[in-house]
Amino acid sequence: MQSNTYAKLLVALGLSLAMTLILLVALNSGSARAATLTVGSDGTYATIQAAIDAANPGDTIQVRNETFNESLIITKSLTLLGGYEVGFGSRTPRSTTVDGGAAGRVIAIQGAGIAVTIDGFEIANGDAGANDGGGIYVDVEDDSVVTVSYTHLTLPTN
8 A cells, every 4th residue: 555655656746847847848948038249349249240140030239339331231130229338338329320331232121020120320321323222221021020210321422
């Protein structure tokens, strides 16, 4: 009789342990948190495009209040925030400049099913020639959302 009680106790303990493990795996498998990447002289990345390339969908990229001479291509969901002060603790929107050097589009956003937010940038010197979108070019499917706020476009003068 006593061995029957021990057997039932072991089965109950085993089931309890199995359920706990299943619950832990289920909670951890879907809980990938969005990361925050930093760009600039005291950031993790030297260029905005390097941070975009390293980002996972849903990540946020914080950019220092500096000038970046580059063009950007965004093909995944992310948030791009400009104007961060030293240490990335505070920000002044539109104090970060992305300068395309009149060598093409400054920012191109392309894709399907993506959500992109661009906030707090000065976009300068985009030139797509006879094509549209020298500053910010958006070519996304209907299931995508692109939000641009606190951003100013300055185009080159000829």
